[in-house]
Amino acid sequence: MYKEYPANKEALKNPDTSYSFTVMRPGGNDTALVMGVIRSGAMRKEINDVLLGIYKNVEQVGFVNLDPISPELMMAGGEFCGNATRSTAWLVLDGHPGEVNIKVSGVKGKLRAGVTPNGEAFAQMPIYADTSRITKDGDNRIVEMEGITQYINFNTKEIEGLSLDEIKQKAMALIRAKNLDRFPAAGVMYSKKEGSNWRIMPIVYVKEVDTLFAETACGSGTTALGLVLAQQKGESIKDVPIVQPTDLPIKVSVKFDGISFGYAQISGPVEKLVEGTLIQKEEFPYVVEQVTHPKDLESALGKGGLTSLYKDIFAEAPYFESFTDAAVNGFFEDYRRDGILLLASNRDGVIGFGAAVPLKSVPDIAEKMGIPPEYRGNRWYIADLGVKREFRRRDIGKKLTTDTIRGIQALGGKVVDLRTSVNNVIALSLYRQLGFMPIPGVTQEVTGERISGVPKTDTRMFLSKNL
Missing domain, CATH: 3.40.630.30 (Gcn5-related N-acetyltransferase (GNAT))
Known part of the structure; x- marks a missing residue:
């Protein structure tokens, strides 16, 4: 069984510990990044559940090493997240223009990420060159990426008039029906063209931490749609804005020669919201923030x-x-x-x-x-x-x-x-x-x-x- 919201836990198992964290807003997809990479999945889940319980706006939690020589991002569920990768790069570089190579959970190699001269954060996305990783399901597409698989659903009429909870339930049923819950993370991207722009409604399930979110922005879903658009066009696309539920765009670029994919990247603004410390004292977790x-x-x-x-x-x-x-x-x-x-x-x-x-x-x-x-x-x-x-x-x-x-x-x-x-x-x-x-x-x-x-x-x- 999946849970729509994190477990209602009030204590971490390790007493008298503290964790520094920063809450970032990449395209509206509020993300808590905890300082220090924790290898234990069970411990990551405990911290994940506490932070999501305190910060109702936060949708995901990652654990980071901000050493510019060997930066690393480990998501709570071991999945890949493009927006968290962008946010990590921004923190490593302290918002200054530059580029780093980041080791990210769910991905075998390191990814390029950094900050552009205009202050936007970008991240290379872990795509497969082989176009067979994109499979047809009627008019829709299933896009396999390293760390996450996305179902691009162009039939947005099926969610018109539904509540957010009903949309989430419908997406989860689709994930199960297509056997996508076998992957570390899977999402349904309801995708609609509005004039010359595309808009997505992302629903993402993360297996290890057992969460289902209607995300306010989704970098991997944006990339998956970008791959499909490049394949349909038969050529590369550059800085195509995909409007997120926050009404903010995330730009996607995909190199495609008509035979195979070369490189994919997302970019957009990132904002630091909160810096604080999660304290576990006598089985009582709380945060202190400025x-x-x-x-x-x-x-x-x-x-x-x-x-x-x-x-x-x-x-x-x-x-x-x-x-x-x-x-x-x-x-x-x-x-x-x-x-x-x-x-x-x-x-x-x-x-x-x-x-x-x-x-x-x-x-x-x-x-x-x-x-x-x-x-x-x-x-x-x-x-x-x-x-x-x-x-x-x-x-x-x-x-x-x-x-x-x-x-x-x-x-x-x-x-x-x-x-x-x-x-x-x-x-x-x-x-x-x-x-x-x-x-x-x-x-x-x-x-x-x-x-x-x-x-x-x-x-x-x-x-x-x-x-």
Whole structure:
């Protein structure tokens, strides 16, 4: 039996481990790339399931070695993926023009991939020269490629009016009927010509991780259609745009002399969405990521529950503070725009946050601490930290703080300052554990509206740490 969505697993089997990852968007086909190639298929599947459970937009997971001398991509199911290959090349080259040869799962030899002068990422596609690898099935075609086999279905009328789930079920039934599920990965590319352009609706099944996705973009499906178009035309094609479900095109080029195929390549824009770390702590997986895109923050504030989480945390002792949604959203937009904003999330939403801004951006705090303007340039201020009540005492606050400090160091910061309530015993214990020392004689009386509706004043103290 196949599962339409990843298994609902909440824990990796290896305790107290962490994995750095980057989420890329090649043509809309959001892909998580985990740093480090893991050979165990079972372990790859566990990480795959956790990341897909947390990031609902991510459709596939790969494991990468970004060494430019010997780069490698291993997909979670051992299949081949053209868009993940393009994304890996982009990361290896850090988005700069160039070319590398990448070892990719599902393919015997290395593939050329890189970044063009205009910033687009490209990847050689693993095709067979022999045209007999393309077989007719009525008006449709079955295209065998290394690592994946695609069924090019020109009969798009059969899916008109169907829901996405119904289309997926129909595609899976076709994959089984044609015995394509014997391959590591198989897809059905519903392909339709619209004017001078082609558009595809890709449904892809990956055997080892047992997933079925209606993909937002598909590089191998784009290539398979390109092979069929070149064969029908009887000659090579170059940079033919194939419109994906995202309405973004992926361009395909195929060399064909009328007898055999020579080379195939896909190209198009690639965007880095998220960098983060997957943490497994006491059989509890969560991710910590830095939020830089406005849309990601908007999603976290709303669907992710960040706004309500902030209000709930500061409504508790020792603060008992009350904030409007607009005020909270404004805080986080300032953090995202001016400083460092980290979020901790699990499959249910945001469970923690940490934020820091340059000290010069909060002059009232700097003045209270007695720091002259000329000494504020290399100092940062940890402005916020909070963890959902039921997830405390799992070192999430510590992880958010240490990652914030690393981010500050990467930006050249030399000193970190912060402020907390003199009654916040748990926070003070954490900060002292991390090397923060109280600034003697510096306190601040802060008055704010409480959940009771009555303004109240409490005492805050300042702490500092040299980096």
